[in-house]
Amino acid sequence: MRRLLFMVPILILISIVIFFLVYMAPGGPMAVYATNPYVSAEELKRIGESLGLNRPLPIQYTKWFLSMVKGDWGYSYISGRRVTASIWERVPATLQLTGTAFFFTVIFGLPLGIIAALRRNTFVDYLLTSGAVVGQSIPVFWLAIMVILIFSVFLKWIPPGGISTTGMPTNILDRIHHLVAPSLVLSTVYIAIWSRYMRSSLLEVLRQDYVRAARAQGLSEFRVICQHALRNAILPIINLAGLHAPFFLAGALVTETVFSWPGIGRLFFDSLNNRDYPILLGILFIIAIIVLMGSLIADVLCAFADPRISYD
Amino acid sequence: MDNELLKISDLKVVFQTDEGTVRAVDGLDLTVNEGDTVGVVGESGCGKSVTALSVMRLIPEPPGRIEGGSIIFQGNDLTRVKGSEIRRIRGNQISMIFQEPMTSLNPVFKIGTLISENVRLHMGLSKKDANDRAVELLKLVGIPSPELRAKDYPHHLSGGMRQRVMIAIAISCNPKLLIADEPTTALDVTVQAQILSLIQELKEKVGTSIVFISHNLGIIAEIAEKVVVMYAGRIMEFSNVFDLFENPYHPYTIGLMKSMPVLSNTVHKGKELYVIPGGVPNLAHLPGGCRFSDRCPQSLPVCSKREPSLLEIQPHHTVRCWLFVEKQQRENYEKGCLSRYS
């Protein structure tokens, strides 16, 4: 409970930072209009007043924060639509992408890490660990480009991007067809990271006395590992999941951009190019909330899973 | 005629390390009879824990390996039986309790679960029966309010209580042999005494034989009936506890006893506490000859050249030391040694 209360001031702090970042930018929110030669100086002033931009900054900030909290996130400079609507309509696409990526991360990353730990210092281990290093080192956008180049342009196995084929009615198979490449690309880095984490966590647990004690009781190796060891090894992974939550949920920016995926990340990038500040602020605000919620949820989950942690 | 329960013959355990092959146990013979309490004493690194772990084949296989010898238990050689067989024996007929009660219990399981798991595994009891047995065992080891404690997690208990829980798990299936690897070393002195008396009490009740490992001579004196003194992977002296303390033969044993602080205002007055000079040898680079020779205050020239064998100088009292071998024989060995290399 105390954590929730702590979160509020932190949220305010972050939002202040975000706000100032965006509004302090050279050119400011008026940049879009100021660079437009067809807008006269008078009109500029008028627009500025209507947007409330001539008030002192702290007032602007407070007004903005309060309206954010109330749910009024303003209107896009470009499309004129409500920010909340613009963001909300992109959420499903991003969730599909990141959800699938998360799924892949769990079903590939964890077992690979476990195998590497159990076959420690063998060829398999070296292979997996080196592979993980490579996986962490490949720039996501380049991997995406290469995948598109090889599998789409040359082999024509998958579509080059987008969430579905234009003109076609909504079709599960078609959607899966479009989903495979981006989600695998996105998950690559995380599979690499999670497998290394799992490996080191499991190795750490296997060194513990209670694992040896479990063997001394006559439990089969399978039970020792699955019941006794993994139950403990999984705890840091839960923590990691909470840490990665914001990345999963929103950080797919690069992947979405390369694959032309209509998600939140792509929206952010486009808005950045267009200097559409309300949308930028809105997305950053969401990310801030996800960041805080992510670590909170991870802590709660850890408290559930680990009897040594008590939650107040 | 005593019944032989466990007979270790010529046990050799090695470890592969960066610095070479470490011969942790090098030709160890030990017999435990039914009803015995055998104490194994020695400095850290002398191989006592490794011996204990080898009995249950708990030596981690990648760096370690049982290189040779046999461990006969109830007619089977434990070094050669199948995995499923050794698992049947572990926790069931031979049990082990470890040194660190703080870390030897899995922190994510309740105490009751840890005990009942063992019972269900080996005795096939139902969940309810196993839980009842767990509570029974907790009572047996002297834990108050056992029904409540069974639902606790290990971190709720103190070190002494955790050790009792470990003991409860160990005796849950009425093992024939209990190996206790320094069970009291990590505990306070008062708790130590409690655990020791608990172990002795349980021995009467359950009828297990005990192998008690410690580096503390005082504890060995209190609990053991027979004593094995180990050094650098070898047995240096073996006897029953009274003879050993009254009449130690091996210079190492003598050194150990001399270095025990005594509560008295005359014994140590004005003198430094005795310390065996030097340190335990690097098991990867052992000196030739007797392993204790470089620290031994009574070493002879032959000591650094050849290792003596275990000799029975009195009934049931064996020593591995050149001092107790006839002078003529020593010279023969020396000559034999020289001629081999000239």
Added chain:
Amino acid sequence: MKVRKRADKRTEDTGWKITWKRFRRHKAALTGAVCLSVICVLCVFISLVRMKDPYQIDVYKRFVVPGAQGFIFGTDELGRDIFSRVFYAGRISLAVGIFTALISVFIGSTFGIVSGYYGGRTDSAMMRFTDVILTFPPTFLLLILAAFVGTSLLSIILIISLTRWMPVARIVRSEVLSLKRRDFVVADIAVGCSDLHIIFKTLLVNVMAPILIAMTLTVAEAILIESTLSYLGYGIQPPTATWGNMLNQAQSYFSKAPWLAFFPGALITITVVSVNFIGDGLRDSIDPRLRNA
């Protein structure tokens, strides 16, 4: 009574010698070190190695396939030699990597040392702050910063450093916390050494090793981040070549000249992998216990 001195087979090496010995045995780290050195050498001495000017535009030689006409990596849409461009670009990326690492290590160490040494409320407050920034996806932050602070080499280095000092701070702080309790520090305090003195003499020396490891990993991250930013158009701007913006321009010519997209990215990957392997090797050599081996 004679106590014979045991001839010690192990020579008493200094800490760094042992580290180097162990590092040598780590195959991956060695491979990484070799690769990285090759790349560095090529980058630094590229002007001597290749005769072709990376900026020279030659419209008669557009889209030459790699290997043909003496262009090892081919040419791009303006006829520029990819091989030279790639290694000129490498200079920028490596420079960004190294300087970012240095600056973020500086910021992070200061933060970590102050936080760990003074402890208490200062520590918790600082650590919470660090955690929050750490979990914020850096891409978003950096894009905004780059869009508004500018995209010169210096600003890129600075803004990346601003998002990468946290891991260093945490490592340093935990080292400081554990060292604080060690006897020799307590002894220093008991004798009355000033805070600064303790910090510099004892703590810094011991903290050096984890910092070094953190630094190598930061170099790797910084290179990746810079190339991502440049690719998105918010990093170093053309005509200055950097691996990221080369890939950006390569996108328009996918089917015509796929090699344009391959080489810069491959080089990023190889460089980052090499740095990571070196970092791993360092970590294993300095403290094998960390490896769970």
